[in-house]
Amino acid sequence: MARTVAETIKEITKNHLKKNNGLLFGQCVTAVGWIGGTVPEMTEEEGITELSMADVAGAGIAVGAALSGRRPIYVIRYQGFMWYNAAPILNYAAKSKEMWGVPCPLFVRSLAMEGGMGPVASAAHHSMVLRMPGIPICAPMTPGECTTAWEWFMSHDDPIYVSEHRRSFPVNYEMEPQIYEKADVTIFAISAARLNALEAAKKLKEEAGITSNIFHIFWLKPFQISEEMIRALKKTGLGLVIDSDYSIGGASRSIAYELMLASGAPVHALGLDDRTGGFAPHLDNPTPPVEKIVNLIKNLTVKKETVPNTNLNS
Amino acid sequence: MRSPQLGIIDALPQTFSQTQTLEMFRKCCVNRHFEIETAKVYDTGVIKMPIYLSLGQEHIPAAISTVTKDFRIFAQHRGHSYYLSFGGDMRKLIDELLHRSSGCARGMGGSASIHDPKIGMYGHSGLMGDQVPVAVGMALGSRQRVLTVVGDASAEEDYVWSAMGYAATKKLPVLLVCEDNDLSILTHVSTRRSWSIVEIAKGLGMQAVDIADDPWLIAHHAARLLDRLPAVINIRTCRHRWHAGTGTDEEPEWNRFQLFKEEISKLGLKNEAKKIEDETLELVWKTWQEQLRKP
Ligand SMILES: Cc1ncc(C[n+]2csc(CCOP(=O)(O)OP(=O)(O)O)c2C)c(N)n1
Ligand SMILES: [Mg+2]
Numbered sequence: 001m002a003r004t005v006a007e008t009i010k011e012i013t014k015n016h017l018k019k020n021n022g023l024l025f026g027q028c029v030t031a032v033g034w035i036g037g038t039v040p041e042m043t044e045e046e047g048i049t050e051l052s053m054a055d056v057a058g059a060g061i062a063v064g065a066a067l068s069g070r071r072p073i074y075v076i077r078y079q080g081f082m083w084y085n086a087a088p089i090l091n092y093a094a095k096s097k098e099m100w101g102v103p104c105p106l107f108v109r110s111l112a113m114e115g116g117m118g119p120v121a122s123a124a125h126h127s128m129v130l131r132m133p134g135i136p137i138c139a140p141m142t143p144g145e146c147t148t149a150w151e152w153f154m155s156h157d158d159p160i161y162v163s164e165h166r167r168s169f170p171v172n173y174e175m176e177p178q179i180y181e182k183a184d185v186t187i188f189a190i191s192a193a194r195l196n197a198l199e200a201a202k203k204l205k206e207e208a209g210i211t212s213n214i215f216h217i218f219w220l221k222p223f224q225i226s227e228e229m230i231r232a233l234k235k236t237g238l239g240l241v242i243d244s245d246y247s248i249g250g251a252s253r254s255i256a257y258e259l260m261l262a263s264g265a266p267v268h269a270l271g272l273d274d275r276t277g278g279f280a281p282h283l284d285n286p287t288p289p290v291e292k293i294v295n296l297i298k299n300l301t302v303k304k305e306t307v308p309n310t311n312l313n314s
Numbered sequence: 315m316r317s318p319q320l321g322i323i324d325a326l327p328q329t330f331s332q333t334q335t336l337e338m339f340r341k342c343c344v345n346r347h348f349e350i351e352t353a354k355v356y357d358t359g360v361i362k363m364p365i366y367l368s369l370g371q372e373h374i375p376a377a378i379s380t381v382t383k384d385f386r387i388f389a390q391h392r393g394h395s396y397y398l399s400f401g402g403d404m405r406k407l408i409d410e411l412l413h414r415s416s417g418c419a420r421g422m423g424g425s426a427s428i429h430d431p432k433i434g435m436y437g438h439s440g441l442m443g444d445q446v447p448v449a450v451g452m453a454l455g456s457r458q459r460v461l462t463v464v465g466d467a468s469a470e471e472d473y474v475w476s477a478m479g480y481a482a483t484k485k486l487p488v489l490l491v492c493e494d495n496d497l498s499i500l501t502h503v504s505t506r507r508s509w510s511i512v513e514i515a516k517g518l519g520m521q522a523v524d525i526a527d528d529p530w531l532i533a534h535h536a537a538r539l540l541d542r543l544p545a546v547i548n549i550r551t552c553r554h555r556w557h558a559g560t561g562t563d564e565e566p567e568w569n570r571f572q573l574f575k576e577e578i579s580k581l582g583l584k585n586e587a588k589k590i591e592d593e594t595l596e597l598v599w600k601t602w603q604e605q606l607r608k609p
Contacts, residue, residue, distance in 0.1 A: 052483070054473065054476030054477070057473040059447070060446070060447020063447070064447065064454070067451070067455070068454075068456040091440070091444070092441075100429045101420070102437070
């Protein structure tokens with residue numbers, strides 16, 4: 001059977017600790033589950049370093065170890081903890097090379113989760129990182145993408161923010177773009193929104209005969225627009241970026257803006273609702289659910305027919 | 315508690331070799347006259363950025379660096395004297411203050427974020443106190459000795475304590491020096507807190523002492539604590555100039571440089587000290603002038 005995302009991360013980590021004198025930092029990493037089976041069951045002597053619960057100091061300690069050249073992996077169990085962890089990562093590690101020419105390669109594994117997890121442990125928060133220079137961001141959802149993120153890290157001397165989603169851990173396949181000759185909408189999906197977008201596309205076809213192109217966005221920053229994306233957008237005349245983070249001031253709107261400028265086609269953004277998620281299921285604020293994506297695209301495709309876009313061929 | 319006599323050990327200067335005493339004095343003179351000259355240049359208006367002078371505190375790194383230079387160094391914004399004491403290139407520091415790409419941080423660091431990989435000194439990010447967790451991580455990753463410097467105010471940052479606690483837990487080779495000038499810009503310690511960083515450190519299981527800024531005393535404790543790290547030295551000292559810039563308010567509580575010179579005279583080294591001071595004055599002045607003349 002093909003390897004899952006969790007197994008891939010675990011294998012990468014094991015090799016790093018064994019062969020590169022690497023380190024892994026985190027809180028309660030050796031507790032039940034070993035972070036969803038992504039951390040090899042190794043000892044502190046072998047490089048699995050338990051931190052205290054002090055998040056700001058913990059992030060700083062990981063940054064210091066990165067300065068020492070050990071290329072640490074730093075696990076942030078829930079992305080909401082980034083509100084505490086952000087300062088050393090974004091204000092020290094990400095700036096070190098530009099300020100002083102001193103590389104600070106830190107591999108930040110920041111985990112998103114969802115499903116009745118409340119206001120902190122839910123969702124991705126990569127957008128707060130997006131606005132700061134000096135740290136590329138990716139959101140891998142497949143084993144191959146995890147390997148790409150790692151290989152990028154090992155061949156560069158920058159820190160990297162890896163926005164993981166727990167829903168990716170069992171994924172054991174790759175996701176190729178789905179592009180059709182005659183499509184109605186072009187979807188750009190990020191993180192767990194990719195899984196929802198795939199389902200939504202099926203439903204749209206079955207329920208309304210709407211054909212959706214899907215691009216899977218792995219690199220959020222730098223975000224690279226391909227010829228293929230522009231061609232698809234120009235043909236469909238409608239785009240939608242979907243993300244597991246908030247859209248206001250977030251990755252989905254920022255990427256939609258870039259795609260819109262490059263293609264001339266209207267590109268919408270859909271992320272979390274602009275409200276705090278609660279624990280009760282009806283108060284949750286998850287990655288845009290399949291139904292929501294389906295309904296939005298149905299509405300947008302109707303409007304597309306009635307509101308001509310004058311920019312399309314410019 | 316604040317006093318130039320805090321923790322003074324009788325006849326301690328006599329236990330130091332003349333060479334070490336004069337070496338400490340030479341470094342003090344370099345640091346001091348560098349800051350005085352920098353202040354003069356600043357007042358002519360050519361330095362277009364805030365500067366953080368260590369005048370009055372210059373003998374702290376001077377003393378520690380005569381004990382050993384075997385440290386990775388994480389200082390904070392008031393760092394000129396650390397850079398110079400631990401072997402940084404004065405010309406590059408001047409260039410940094412003159413906004414040049416030949417500066418030690420290529421103009422990016424200014425006065426507050428100076429560094430030099432060659433002497434193992436890392437720049438400060440501008441978030442007070444964040445150097446402490448980063449220093450602790452460096453000690454963990456490299457297993458090398460690390461010196462980190464905070465002010466009495468930065469020591470109040472929550473992440474400083476938790477990083478100290480982690481260093482104590484993992485027995486990491488970190489020496490934390492708190493330059494206690496009793497000022498956070500203009501706010502005194504008594505207004506801000508009722509506790510002492512030394513008691514906190516002891517509570518965390520670290521070696522810790524609270525002392526005045528006498529250079530021999532500093533060197534004595536630095537040497538004593540080197541093989542008992544992690545440890546904290548809180549040093550009562552006086553900032554002679556404004557937080558940023560060159561201005562002065564009232565007279566400082568004490569003038570350690572003057573006290574240092576008096577003690578040196580008592581050791582019968584007055585003439586040697588005079589010669590050293592004259593030499594460094596000339597060196598600093600000349601170096602500033604040469605760098606100023608460069609395009
Ligand atoms: C996180 C953070 N908070 C506040 C400041 C603003 N600030 C800069 S220096 C300073 C006072 C620092 O005092 P201290 O640590 O005692 O060092 P000193 O200036 O006395 O040498 C303050 C409040 C800052 N730069 N970073
Ligand atoms: Mg102070």
